[in-house]
Amino acid sequence: xxxxxxxxxxxxxxxxxxxxxxxxxxxxxxxxxxxxxxxxxxxxxxxxxxxxxxxxxxxxxxxxxxxxxxxxxxxxxxxxxxxxxxxxxxxxxxxxxxxxxxxxxxxxxxxxxxxxxxxxxxxxxxxxxxxxxxxxxxxxxxxxxxxxxxxxxxxxxxxxxxxxxxxxxxxxxxxxxxxxxxxxxxxxxxxxxxxxxxxxxxxxxxxxxxxxxxxxxxxxxxxxxxxxxxxxxxxxxxxxxxx
Ligand SMILES: [Zn+2]
Numbered sequence: 600x601x602x603x604x605x606x607x608x609x610x611x612x613x614x615x616x617x618x619x620x621x622x623x624x625x626x627x628x629x630x631x632x633x634x635x636x637x638x639x640x641x642x643x644x645x646x647x648x649x650x651x652x653x654x655x656x657x658x659x660x661x662x663x664x665x666x667x668x669x670x671x672x673x674x675x676x677x678x679x680x681x682x683x684x685x686x687x688x689x690x691x692x693x694x695x696x697x698x699x700x701x702x703x704x705x706x707x708x709x710x711x712x713x714x715x716x717x718x719x720x721x722x723x724x725x726x727x728x729x730x731x732x733x734x735x736x737x738x739x740x741x742x743x744x745x746x747x748x749x750x751x752x753x754x755x756x757x758x759x760x761x762x763x764x765x766x767x768x769x770x771x772x773x774x775x776x777x778x779x780x781x782x783x784x785x786x787x788x789x790x791x792x793x794x795x796x797x798x799x800x801x802x803x804x805x806x807x808x809x810x811x812x813x814x815x816x817x818x819x820x821x822x823x824x825x826x827x828x829x830x831x832x833x834x835x836x837x838x839x840x841x842x
Contacts, residue, residue: 606664606674609633612718613657614703618644626653626673627703628661631715635706638663638671652678656685656695656722669708682726689839690731695722696836697823698740704830705748713747720809728813735815739804741822746805750829752776752822754802759784768793770821772828793821 615627624643662675753776
């Protein structure tokens with residue numbers, strides 16, 4: 600029996616794009632209603648394509664036609680937020696690209712308004728805030744995305760013993776966060792130390808609204824390493840990060 604084809608319109612954020620063939624393109628979308636969605640854009644790379652405005656981080660109402668596979672077909676797009684401010688400066692594009700990649704990788708096909716809302720807030724700030732973001736903003740954003748993705752970083756309890764941090768602590772991305780040095784699993788021995796104040800700062804940033812975290816300073820490298828350990832691969836968007 601042929602699969603029943605239906606068309607629906609959803610609110611989506613473009614979290615990734617992959618060129619196909621001569622002028623087609625697959626769009627990876629984060630939606631509140633459908634979670635992560637992949638959609639094929641026929642002739643999307645032609646100059647007059649109705650999908651031409653679907654850049655990374657753009658929010659749009661898109662028409663999706665279901666087919667026989669998980670891949671939808673894009674049948675329409677109305678850009679709601681073009682977010683040109685994101686692409687005006689590398690200081691903003693870097694964190695935006697990282698946020699899109701991480702949110703897209705953590706999302707499932709289960710609807711999730713928290714992950715969607717977190718990415719939307721981050722992109723809104725990166726587009727419109729008068730200042731460039733701090734490294735603390737990116738650290739806070741990554742901690743929140745991981746938490747909403749069900750992979751909350753261990754910042755306030757050692758995963759091995761459940762006790763609060765005490766000197767010395769080690770940062771173990773493969774183990775999900777900070778361990779007492781004596782409790783580090785043997786297969787990841789040799790993990791670097793992390794200062795208690797860095798841990799406290801990250802724990803505080805995770806709880807802080809993104810707007811308040813926007814100018815805060817923090818070490819972002821441990822959070823990036825944690826994300827990459829969870830995803831099992833390096834972040835492609837790292838190339839956009841400065842410094
Ligand atoms: Zn411990």
